[in-house]
Amino acid sequence: MFRTLVCFVLLGAAPAHVLADAVPSEEAVEGLFTDQTFSPYANRNFPERPLWGDSHLHTGLSLDAGAFGNTLLPDDAWRFAKGEQVISSTGHPVRLARPLDWMVLTDHTDLMGFAPDLQAGKPGILADPKGLEWYEGYIAGGEEAGKAAFDIITNFSQMTLPEILLKSYSPGADAFAFTWEQIVMAAEEHNDPGTFTAFIGFEWTSVPKGFNLHRNVMLRDGPIRALQMVPPVTQPPFGDTDPKALYSWLEEYQEKTGGRAVAFAHNGNLSNGWMFPTEDTYHGGKVDEDYVAARAKWEPHYEVTQIKGDGEAHPFLSPDDEFADYENWDVGNLDITELKTEDMLAGEYAREALKRGLMLEEKFGVNPYKFGMGGATDSHTSLATAEEDNFFGKSVSVEPSASRIKHPFIANENGEIPGDLLVASGYTAVWATDNTRAAIFDAFKRRETYATTGPRIGLRFFGGWDFSDADVETRFIADVGYTKGVPMGSDLRPREGDGAPSFLIAALRDPVGANLDRVQVVKGWLDSDGAMQEKVYDVAWSDDRVADQNGKVPAVGNTVDVETASWTNTIGTAELVKVWSDPDFDPNDRAFYYVRALEIPTPRWILYDKLRFGTDLPEDAVLTHQERAYSSPIWYTPAE
Template sequence: MLRLYVCSMLLTLGPAGVLADAVPTKEAAEGTFAERPFSPYANRTFPERPFWGDTHLHTGLSLDAGTFGNTLLPDDAWRFAKGQQVISSTGQPVRLARPLDWMVLTDHTDLMGFAPDLQAGNPGVLAHPKGLEWYEGYSAGGDEAAKAAFDIISNFSQMTLPEDLLESYSPGADAFAFTWEHIVMAAERHNDPGNFTAFIGFEWTSVPKGFNLHRNVMLRDGPIRALQMVPPVTQPPYGNTDPKALYAWLEEYQTKTGGRAVAFAHNGNLSNGWMFPTEDTYHGGKVDEEYVQNRAKWEPHYEVTQIKGDGEAHPYLSPDDPFADYENWDVGNLDISELKTDDMLAGEYAREALKRGLMLEEKFGVNPYKFGMGGATDSHTSLATAEEDNYFGKSVSAEPSATRVLHPFVESDLGAFEGHTLVASGYTAVWASENTRSAIFDAFKRRETYATTGPRIGLRFFGGWDFDESDLLTRLVADVGYTKGVPMGGDLRPPEGEGAPTFLIGALRDPVGANLDRVQVVKGWLDADGALQEKVYNVAWSDDRALDANGNLPEVGNTVDLDTASWSNSIGASELVTVWTDPDFDPDARAFYYVRVLEIPTPRWVLYDKLRFGIDLPAEAQLIHQERAYSSPIWYTPPSE
């Protein structure tokens, strides 16, 4: 059932246009009205607002970013994320519309330090024939620079890098250690507890056969712990592409330093089915009890949307979901050395992975794919831009220009990821008690996060057993939500009785963005026959629309003006809230639930480029889309388990 208010009942705007929810302590909430403090905002202990950030960004220190011309370094990236104006690598002034609250800088660990030395013509690089060849190509610019960069990346992915160059930029080498110290100390300089959180991190770049198995690592710690070790790499003999090697490093880090770390996988859509395995074997080993326990321990979060495509769902896997066909990248693996086949898709998308996790939990007693949802840019420009009208691309070659729409991201004899298919996405919202490393990290561990494709949509999602419509009459949604249920990322408490679970959901539009079309609940479950099932429910929507007999909702409409790249908020809603009860609940079936929020149609970045540069676009270029948010799931386990 739909409930629509004017931003004054369940959800209210806080200091930064976010959901501001008052949350008393559990003890106060359980007391009588007379026993509570007069101020309903006293003794608040639960998270009051989401903090917005990016878990995945590269500077010129990364091998690929630097060789493709990124000259901006960590200090530039941190200043930009905090809202300051910088000059991009192509000489363009750029600034975020709104600063971020936190960020993880994740430069690639393999060959750390090589790209800046190549740009500078370091004698150690030029002394090697291949290094000299690459430097001359880089210095020539244009097509020659691109050719040199692709040759470097090709040698990396095929593990044919010259041995002496590899040795000079791998663990044990001065350049490697110096670069890691540079990364760590830059984060420490920009960390400002309470105002902006700068996380120390890196990207572990496993890409066997061109299949993306990358993980980003985020440390909870400062330099005292972070500098006790150097990050792992994947190039032999210094590293290994098997995820077990990363898990071993994470274990050693925590044991040796007393610190804390987590890893985030991303872009399963480029893994050709390898990201979420269920069979007996996977890259490097077996899907056994050790594997599922390690993955569950170290990977509590998944990057579900970013520049290289949206990874929530795919129409082949979810044919009854009309919104599953959103920014899908399904041509092939990362370098398009192998084309995609339909049988690979189930091992690539988040919704299917969540379902597979239920099956593996049934088998092993542990769910390796019990992750929270988040978004990131994966920009290699040092610029964390996810706004359609302020999009600075994946790499320097894709920064704003009249030709970037026509320039493929990757191209091979088998196919291409065309330039116009790059996505201006995304960000992660974290429900944390304060803007500090410890509070935000801990929120990731408990999975109280959600993803958006860029807009700062406010989203609350609680699951319990006795939410009802009277709960919609309070402004203190977190008071009700945390007292009667669990937030996104949690497990439903054991049922008390025979009823179905109920969910309290509130969504608020980005205050400078588009109105909302609808709120949906996506459910996945393992049925009595051991088959994986899913269903998408429309639970709240805008305007004067009604569900048909099959639960489908008419389209919200479209106000986009293609001549001005503008739209009108004359349709849609600023706020959607509801209490929803699962009508198909089976108490004996493992299940998960997550929320998907859709905006009304708005322009994609390519339409802004068309008008700014006066260019003709390919006929297949998408000009309009519906941006969205994905909550972390809430899981249900039968009481007998």
């Protein structure tokens, strides 16, 4: 009879009377079933799909966003991210093509609550001459509103904000506390564990001398912990622009509340070399044991691509990398009050920072730049749009219109960053076991994330010592990857045998996007002389192209029709899977490896503007690009 029961269970459901009459004893089934189930999907304890989100978005509560005319508040931003249609501040109906899985709202903390009161013309603001001037500019709209907004930002970066306004909208003021509570409770209202995760967060806006040192902060917690403290600011006497001041706040937050928090920087390309220091001093102090330990503890993630430029690599730093010139912004600091010089670039880009981290680890025993990769929009419209055909710009002043390309991001006597250089980027994919605050936050901490410039490219990257070509034949890449190696964001396990590390890589095109061109591995290492080195390897590619004697693969081609802003997937491939072993491995050298996956060329957002508005494009405008994904690195450390 027991045999009959097993047959019924395997085929479907057993009749109720059989289950009632013949439930086997524990002794009878002992040894019958093993840990290896028939279903390859049962008992999995690893992340099975990437969760897509934006870790950096501003609403009309932010000083600059509100000054530029953003009237959308957190509720609007959350609803939009979840897939609802909203009306933008300029009156456009707008909706995402695909909802996000999670998001962090990161309104600026300095002068929190000021922007809505400015828009409303509150008496306390109008009583101050500067406040009245800014309000009149805002009400006038158009160019006058833009001038007022830039004047506010200039006064902020130069720390010349009117004292009465600063005091009224800083920690200790009712408006500041009320706005923080509004942010926290809106996130809680929209948090839906298992379906959509709404993180409580903020942006700490350090910008000494106009050099961008901003950090976003993401809390793992809900309102019970988040409301026990208010976020820090940078304007004296209420705050400090030294990153150690932020680290102190994070330490206090965790000790006081029992909660968890992480910080992550962005736009090193606008820091004029200050983002990733290695010298004895940095802004505010020394690069010493305390600094590297604190940065390693609190910053496990870096925002490598966003609206204000892509920050993976630069051709000056990586002259042998033909794809290092992607969406670079290298004119100067955030407000172009100081122009860029070549010696600044090494302190600004992620790849160079990863190499510098190896050097600092050699010196201090701790790597402060051991970060995972992510992307975000940094939109100040409340709209997390990173798609080229649905791009709503950086701020309300450059939401879709026939003339928005003519509006520079910034312009002064030193130069400008033209409007057509804004980047429709990016998103972060998180390999998390559940769509919850805890699971996604923990994935950030272990760096199991990757960045894309917008497309939802699937990317797996595992490192180990015994992956083989046979492993690419399985359809269960993750099973093999987690069993035989470690995922992106990890350290390689101790070396086994005398061989080089091997890596299992799988890239899948966005289901509604462009085919893939190639997959590359970027390696950085510290050689025996202590010099930082790098190399980019083409490891898998589409079509019938053949690598040359230097390992370089020819361009994939270009199917973009610039007149119709369209392309065809007649080149490239849907999937690239490869096991690759480092041919230049030296077991004595500290190293890191990460994957860069490239799509075939597609139109940039300005071509869609030309198609829809008849916009005249600048003669030198870049019309097409190759969107991409960046995995978090895997690190190798020699045995002691």
